[in-house]
Amino acid sequence: MPIAERLISLSIGFRAARQVDMLFNEAVFHFIQAKHPQQWTKDEVAVWLRWCGEEYSIEAVPADKFDMNGKALCLLKRSDFMERVPKNGDLLYNALNKLVQKNSGAYDSSTTSGTPSLSYQNVTPSPSAFQIPQQFSSPDQTNGGLVLLPRSNAQTTAVYTTKVKPYVPILPHPANHITKQEILPVTTVPGILSPAPSPSDTGSGSDVDSCTEYDDRLACRNPMQPSQLNYMNPLRPTMATGSELVPFLRSKESDCRLLWEFIYQLLQNPYYKEYVCWEKLDDFVFRINNPTGLAQLWGHQKNRTNMTYEKLSRALRYYYRMNIIKKVSGKRLTYKFMQPPANIQKGQRGAKPHSRSHLLTTCKDEEVDDYDSEMRSDDTISSELSQTSIEGKPIKIEIPDSHDLSRRDSRDKLTRSMSYPGMRHLSSACHSTDMSDQPFDFTMTTLKRKEKSVDDSVSSAITCSQLSFPLPMDLNSPVSTNS
DNA sequence: GACCCGGAAGGGAA
DNA sequence: GTTCCCTTCCGGGT
Structure with a gap:
């Protein structure tokens, strides 16, 4: 039995379980991407139609409407699709178009809104084509969906938003912080979802249009309610207020605490391609189109109103x-x-x-390399290294009066500023047995060093920005600092 | 001037 | 209290 038929029959049996249904869709999804649409058989066209129905949650398309093979399908114009499926023909046409463009290896973004030639070139699809980053996917997430973004010519582009x-983002009222020049320009059409920003409107003047892989890969999924879109797109205006922006809700789900995660999330949403977009998705190369705007988005996310691109880039x-x-x-x-x-x-x-920079101030290059290898091994010291532990041995260090160790910030500063060869974290390697009395007692708790550097280390100095004192051969001996 | 780099110090949250 | 992940500032480079 051809794979297409098998998939169809499988799907019938699977429909009872949504979870399994999703697996089916995934299977078909991969199946479809492996072949150029022009190579599809009739059955495979039917599979694709079925997949579209599932993925976009649109009304099932009667198979007899497209009783043809892929070659014939690719000859159809947009109007042909509209004629056959008035309700969703446009969407199907766009979806097919994107598949054709992807498999042809020559994508021209201008065809998205025009009448593309669905020409076939015999190219092998990229293995990663249509592979949606899965990091945030979860089977029970249903609030993604199809966003129909009217382009300037009033045609629609399907945009993937689910599985992510x-x-x-937490954004304040537009009156705060984000200037209109930096916000996506909006013109609201009643009854139609917010428009995709025009690249020409961007303050940076960057070639946002070249970010075509974005739309290309992020193909359509389930329809989303306008309310959800409002939720999803912080810069989307309300229907009634024209260019005004909606104040955005805080959400449990807006936990993009990490910058890379935040950027990645923006990259998943074509609405933000004015700010950041994929330059080369296969290689995960992205480009910041609006540094200032991106910094302000990030600033809003972190409640840092003074965020700049300079800081973000740091x-x-x-x-x-x-x-x-x-x-x-x-x-x-x-x-x-x-x-x-x-x-x-x-x-x-x-x-x-902190840890790394201080090591850099006192460690030799090879020790820094060792540090890197340790850090890469999930915070455990590499087992291939021969180690010596002086764990648990107290070191008495007299701290000058200038360091008021009863103050937490002073202790932090001291701890942070200290470094010791071969040690990953002094702050974790030491703790004070008594913060109030002097001399200050550090107890080595986790310090481990490589065997080969024991002698050097013992004779080395513990240094910090204000202090410099030798580590005693006898670790129990008090050491006076002379700073 | 815009972007890029990395050191240094510190804040805030988990 | 510790650790992480920045944020802020800086001097210098392209």
């Missing part, structure tokens, strides 16, 4: 060392996820500026 944990730079995001050299405002965002582990965090 809905990003609900945060991005902390991702470099953790191999989460890197700059695409030579291309301004262009960065790259170094791995699929879905693969970024919880433990793989973006910034360890």
Whole structure:
């Protein structure tokens, strides 16, 4: 039995269970992407129609309306689709068009709104084509959906929004902070959802149109209610107020606490392509189109009204060392996820500026490399290293009067500023046995060093920005600082 | 001037 | 109390 028929019969049996139905859709989804539409058989056309029905939650399309193979299907014009399926012909046409463009390897965004030539080129589809990042997908999430964004020519473009944990940025009333120039310009058409922003309206003048992979990959899913769209798109105006913006709700789901996650969420929503868009989705390369606007979105998300691109980019730079995001050299405002965002582990965090920066001040290069390898091994010290522990051994250090250790900030500063070769975190490696008395007692609690550097380490100095004192050979001996 | 870089110090939340 | 993830500031570079 051909795979298409098998899938159809499977789907009939599966329909009882929504969960399984979703699996079916996924299976068909992958099946469809593997072939150019012009290569589809009649059955495969039927499968695609069925898939569209499921994915976009549209009325089932009678199979006899498209009783043809893929080649014939690709010859149909938009009007033909509209004639056959007045209600959803436009959507089907767009969906097919995108598949054709993707498989042809020559996507021209202008065809989205025009009459595309569904020409077939014999190219092998990219393996990652139509693979939607799955990081935030969950079977019970249903609040994504099809967003119909009227373009300037009043035609519609289907935009994928489901399977992605809905990003609900926290944005204040438009009167605050975001200037109109930086916000997506809007012209509201009663009864129609908010328009996609025109690239020409962007303050940066960036070529947003080139962000075509975005729409291309993020194909249509389930319809979404206007209220949901309002929820999803913080810059979407209300119907009645024209260019005014809706104040946005705080939501339990707006927990984009991490910058990379926030950016990734924006990338999932074509509504934000004025701000950030995929440059090359296959390689997770993205481009910031409106640095100021993006910074302000991020600022609103974090309740930091003074956020700037300068600061945001500093945060991005902390991702470099953790191999989460890197700059695409030579291309301004262009960065790259170094791995699929879905693969970024919880433990793989973006910034360890204190621990690392202080190691850099006192460690040799090789020790820094070791540090990196340790950090990459999920905060455990690599087992391949021969280690010596001086865990539990107290070090008495006399702290000068200038350091008021009864103050927490002073202790923090001291702890943070201290560094020791081969040690990952002094702040975690030491704790005070008594904060109030001097001399100040640090007890090494987790300090482990590599065997080969024991001697060096013992004779090394513990340093901090204000202090410099030798680590005693006898770890129990008090050490006076001379700063 | 805009963007980019990384050090340094500190804030805030979990 | 500790740790993480930035935020803020800075000097310098392209």
